[in-house]
Amino acid sequence: MISLGIEGTAEKTGVGIVDDEGNILGMAGKQLFPEKGGIHPRIAAEHHANWIPQLIPQAVEEAGISYDDIDLISFSQGPGLGPALRIVATSARTLALSLNKPIIGVNHCIGHVEIGKLDTGAVNPVSLYVSGGNSQVIAFESGRYRIFGETLDIAIGNCLDHFGRETGLGHPGGPVIEKLAKSGSYIDLPYVVKGMDFSFSGLLSAALREHEKGTAIEDICYSLQETAFAMLVEVTERALSHTQKDEVMLCGGVSANTRLREMLNTMAVEHGAKFYMPQMKLCGDNGVMIAWLGLLMHKQFGPMDIKDTGIIQRFRTDEVDIPWIKNEKS
Ligand code: ATP
Ligand code: FE2
Secondary structure (H helix, E strand, O other), X not given: OEEEEEEOOOOEEEEEEEEOOOOEEEEEEEEOOOOOOOOOHHHHHHHHHHHHHHHHHHHHHHHOOOHHHOOEEEEEEEXXXXXXXXXHHHHHHHHHHHHOOOEEEEEHHHHHHHHHHHHHOOOOOEEEEEOOOOEEEEEEEOOEEEEEEEEOOOOHHHHHHHHHHHOXXXXXXXXXXXXXXXXXXXXXXXXXXXXXXXOOHHHHHHHXXXXXXXXXXXXXHHHHHHHHHHHHHHHHHHHHHHHOOOEEEEEOHHHHOHHHHHHHHHHHHHOOOXXXXXXXXXXXXXXXXXXXXXXXXXXXXXXXXHHXXXXXXXXXXXXXXXXOOOOOOO
């Protein structure tokens, strides 16, 4: 069975084609780089509307298949920006109806975890999913992917990007901050973990205040990373202890950061757990993860009725039954 997946929850448009053995047949994507400021939902939607029709034939051509060979159309149903999701859902419906193929909408966050497992061979990990729009610690328990910890306000990627924009480092801020942090030293910034959740907005404000005071940008970048990543690692560590799992997986666009990888890896090793990270092209938003999760969902639940394919803007990771994982422990 061959699935074509369409992704577009935020600023990246992605189309992926996979078969039910997990072979990636085609993959095409286009990132939106806003001229200034953050991501405007309407601009993201226009970007998807412009690129989805171009990326579909590109992925199909790369896969070396014809449209007839596609057995399933998958799309990211949420969570994400409303106008962006609407374009994705409408495109998927149009494609499914015109090709007369079944359709399925899937949860974007679970897509990250499942493609990570497929790519790395991890079986039942505690996952740290960190991106521009999401920051969650996810692990399978009692039939669903549960959120063991999450951000109380903004996502870590958003925190880094916002700092980058306000201080003139450009967008996205994450990679530039990582580079500058290499020559910085530590200054005190607020570390906020409440229960099992983390918060980045106070940290961002404090970092911006340091910038206004004239503190060296390298020192702020270094301390911003150390503080934010330590918060993420602490919550992942507590989820690992609680669930008694023996695998840790990092996914999402912020996985590009080598310091975060190093810190998470160290924590995993200290607990006798294995550390995994998918190839970078599968870490950020992509159509392949949507196509793959579509296949997993379809195998269990069959296709969706077209009337159930509306978007779910605040689609929670723990709303989806996951019957394909049988064991509580790996
Ligand atoms: P989602 O829809 O899952 O929220 P997204 O639209 O934010 O995803 P991703 O590609 O998953 O897209 O992640 C982009 C984020 O990753 C940006 O916030 C960017 O700053 C961050 N990022 C990229 N490279 C690095 C890096 N080297 N260090 C830290 N952050 C990084
Ligand atoms: Fe994502």
